[in-house]
């Protein structure tokens with residue numbers, strides 16, 4: 001079973017093949033739930049978000065376009081959107097997300113201990129993030145992972161809106177440059 | 186609306202690909218990249234990086250029974266004993282009433298940070314899980330008011346607004362016209378039983394987006 005590609009499992013799920021759907025959920029549930037939990041910070045809501053993410057993936061499986069990225073990336077983006085939809089309404093803008101402290105206080109100089117589906121990609125990302133300034137790293141994590149707008153980042157960091165936008169922009173463009181360089185080596 | 190040029194758009198692209206640009210600016214960017222291959226290529230490049238940020242979240246073991254619940258759609262049953270469907274009572278006056286309720290809700294939210302309990306907002310979700318808009322659902326005693334807003338990534342044109350319950354036939358509630366990526370519609374449905382989606386249906390029969398209505 002482990003040799004079946006992600007794309008094949010997704011196609012099977014689109015065709016309502018129960019075995020494929022089971023294998024698909026089995027393969028991705030820890031990653032999906034982990035991302036949902038990081039964003040919403042609480043088990044019960046995270047489970048709802050993760051369930052919703054799989055429901056959306058199931059519903060849109062036939063529309064997946066492999067030319068636009070991997071199944072895992074597609075599913076994680078769906079998960080992020082589902083999780084953010086659930087917390088956006090009740091989020092207190094002036095406070096950081098509950099799980100953010102752990103990321104913020106991480107030792108960026110050390111190797112990540114992450115054990116996940118895309119460990120190699122994660123390690124490269126970690127190395128690139130380590131080279132950003134603290135402010136840039138916080139800005140891109142708040143926006144990219146938690147869905148904080150520039151206005152919310154500005155409020156949280158007590159900085160002008162323009163500064164928040166610049167931090168987000170600079171951080172993402174620098175990350176892009178570093179990940180592309182890494183990929184070429 | 187002033188059309189954005191490439192340098193304007195490039196400034197906005199990082200926030201755009203991170204999914205944190207507000208509705209209006211987002212629609213402006215969508216309109217631009219629709220006709221600009223160079224900016225579209227840049228979107229693809231930056232999106233890869235934005236996607237990578239999601240790898241920061243550590244894996245976590247879901248609660249026991251999670252997999253079974255996903256596969257059995259137990260989730261829906263748990264939340265959905267009594268959602269309702271449809272007999273279109275849709276009157277212009279009624280639609281206006283809903284919109285005013287929604288407006289009150291928005292004002293109230295801005296002031297106190299809490300929403301009026303009778304209104305629930307659910308995302309309108311398009312291909313790939315992109316949120317293209319939202320539906321405000323107003324729960325009255327014998328009917329349900331629906332106010333739909335679309336502001337992102339939907340092709341211009343007229344779409345039928347279709348209520349698609351799981352257990353009863355689909356019903357066309359009205360039509361919404363999307364121009365410059367935006368559109369709005371409001372109407373009323375009488376209550377019935379079971380889970381239901383609100384779908385936009387193109388002339389071709391394609392369903393580019395849908396919302397899962399809250400169940401009570």
Ligand SMILES: [Zn+2]
Nearest residue numbers: 191194221224
């Ligand atoms: Zn351009």
